[in-house]
Amino acid sequence: MDFAFTKEQLMFKKEIIRFAKKEIVPRVQEYDLKEAFDFESFRKLGDFGILGLHFPEEYGGSGADVVTTVMAGEALGEAGVDGGLTLAYGAHSFLCADTILRHASEEQRKKYLPKLISGEWIGCMGLTEPDAGSDVASMKTIAEKKGDKYVLNGSKIFITNGPIADVSVVYAKTDPSQRHAGISAFIVEKGTKGFAAGAPLIKMGVRTSQTSELFFNNCEIPAENLLGKEGEGFNMSLQTVEWDRSALLAPFVGAARYMLSSCADYARKREQFGRPIGKFQAVKHKLANIRIFAEAAQSLAYKIAWCKDQGRPLNHLEAAVAKLFVGDWSMVPANDAMVVFGGYGFCHEYNMERIFRDSRLAPIGGGTSDIQKMIISKLI
Amino acid sequence: MNYDFSEKEFNLFIDIQEKVSRVAESVQLDRKDPKRSRENIKQVLEQLAQTPYLQLGLQPVEGYQGQLSLMGAAEVLAAVSPSAYLSVEASTRLFGRAVNEWGDNSQKAKWLSPLLEGQLIGALALSEETLNIENDPLTTKGDRQGESVVINGAKQYVINAPIADWIAVAGFCDDAYALFLIEKETPGLTVEPAIETLGYEGTPISRIHLDNCSIPAEQIIFPPAKAEMPQTLRMWENQMLLGASLGLSKTAFESARDHAKTHRSGGKPIIAYQEVGFKLADMLTLFQTSQLLAYRTAWTAETNPKEAGELLLCAKVFCAESAETVCSEALKILGGNGYIIGNNAERAYRCAKYVQIAGTSTEIGRVKIGDAALGYRD
Structure with missing residues (x-):
């Protein structure tokens, strides 16, 4: 090692x-x-x-x-x-x-x-549908081949970058009789006739990202926009999981380190009862919790990354563990950081409330914590 | 970067598991048994001496990575027998490490060689009977009298004291930190019977008293001042407890998992119920996260010891608290079976409290981590 x-x-x-x-x-x-x-x-x-x-x-x-x-x-x-x-x-x-x-x-x-x-x-990726979240194989968006075109019908939801994307990778069923094996992936460009994005959803956190529905209404795209072959879409979506469990978790680790330095700076300067609040053990404990999360989460994300660098197939058990830990535990430092800042932590100016809101996505996006538990309990 | 143990290391882990499991099948390593505890630990040490285990972290062993390989091996040993692990480590990685790091050649020849051959049991006495070394100085002192040194003091929670051949007692001599190496039955040394404990019953832990205990001057080790002896000894204890935590999580998780896959309710294995399966997922998450954090800490201690202090505290707090959580959840999954004395999970649950309060307690650990973040130093 x-x-x-x-x-x-x-x-x-x-x-x-x-x-x-x-x-x-x-x-x-x-x-x-x-x-x-x-x-x-x-x-x-x-x-x-x-x-x-x-x-x-x-x-x-x-x-x-x-x-x-x-x-x-x-x-x-x-x-x-x-x-x-x-x-x-x-x-x-x-x-x-x-x-x-x-x-x-x-x-x-x-x-x-x-x-x-x-x-x-x-760019964006259109996978999730109103009735097909974690159960991706239940998607209803259909891509029907007609001559040298595919015609897409259906809708997607919770698509990050949806309203602003120039290029979308969209998953749709080319064989609705199949579940996973019937899913294919396509490139759809902004402005394509029959393709539209909904208005940005108003979200609790990660507010600068624009999230919306995507609508496909007899949307015709050239047949060459099929990625790979028909039926390979599900495996393509799985390959993104490697990134989801490493690169997309890493900002949460970084955010914890940001909170730690912000809280330490604040606790050194903020005085109550005649001394900096950093002198109180309860505040030190909260700083410790933030640091411990960062150190514990760091290795999980980098292990997934290192395995990918080695060309190894994704270890779904380890990937689910990484997502579950970062997802469920990221609220601990976010909450502690807000408490260290007291009333100021509740105000936008000091950033902690934004990070608290942003962190709430961690146990939801890219596969909820419950889904990770389902995966882990099946694999063990 | 490399997140894998080598094949050689894996083979060592398997070897340790097999060797110590064989001992555990023939004797009760984790039951209190004052008459047999010394003999039991000797058996384990003799088995381990046939592998590189006892040398890890003390001496370079080709193909192994010191503290890092040790952490992987420690996890296995601590899972098979928490009590044997604690005794072996207190002897080897506390007593033995002190001799190895700070002793002169003749001292190493006298104590380290038999220790690594599994022929000697050591103990380290650090905590003063009435004082907490986090906030107060050591009060045990040695005064020179001719060629001898006369020691007075009292220590508590000394692992292995009732079974040790030699005890290294931390104190002051000549206005400097010192370790007094005292052989069992030396006049003036009183070792009390093992105290009753919640867990780790197979590990004899007791108080010792030193009343005008006279030893030859060559039985004193003076660590260099920069070594900051009390803090360094605490760090070694914390490393030992990190391995203990991993072992407890491992054995509790595996017990619960195996039970959940074989125990049926409502016509299906209970793991098929989300209440059970999800609990196991949470337990595995804590366990695997603990493993990676402990391994990284051990690697840092091996490659860049100066940087390891804060990370070790983070790992100690997380792994110790995770161990208790994992063990507690395991007992819920095991149901009534888990409540019966003698199964791995209930034993681990009782031991898990110790790893939080021993060494640097998780509360003090958090204070120190917070101090480091704030830039506050002692």
């Missing part, structure tokens, strides 16, 4: 934190209050190379390994970037662009990836 990061990785993490603190974090509060997507910050992520970290250089990426890519997510959280932007980045780079990288034709890669990696275009 060896848990060491390389010097280059550690330097890169510092650079990202420095970049994010200067270029992105000052805008976070404003956009969270507006519940608006920060296009400028997103483009800056592209300019800095974060959106395309693990993509091959020929498409504009950096060819980084998965561990380094996960580290970028942790660094963004540690800098204080909001969960909305990191979620948008995750949906864009890992759920949409990575699926195109793996399964699209070379022509399609060249068409989509450079613009997605630069941040010029925004």
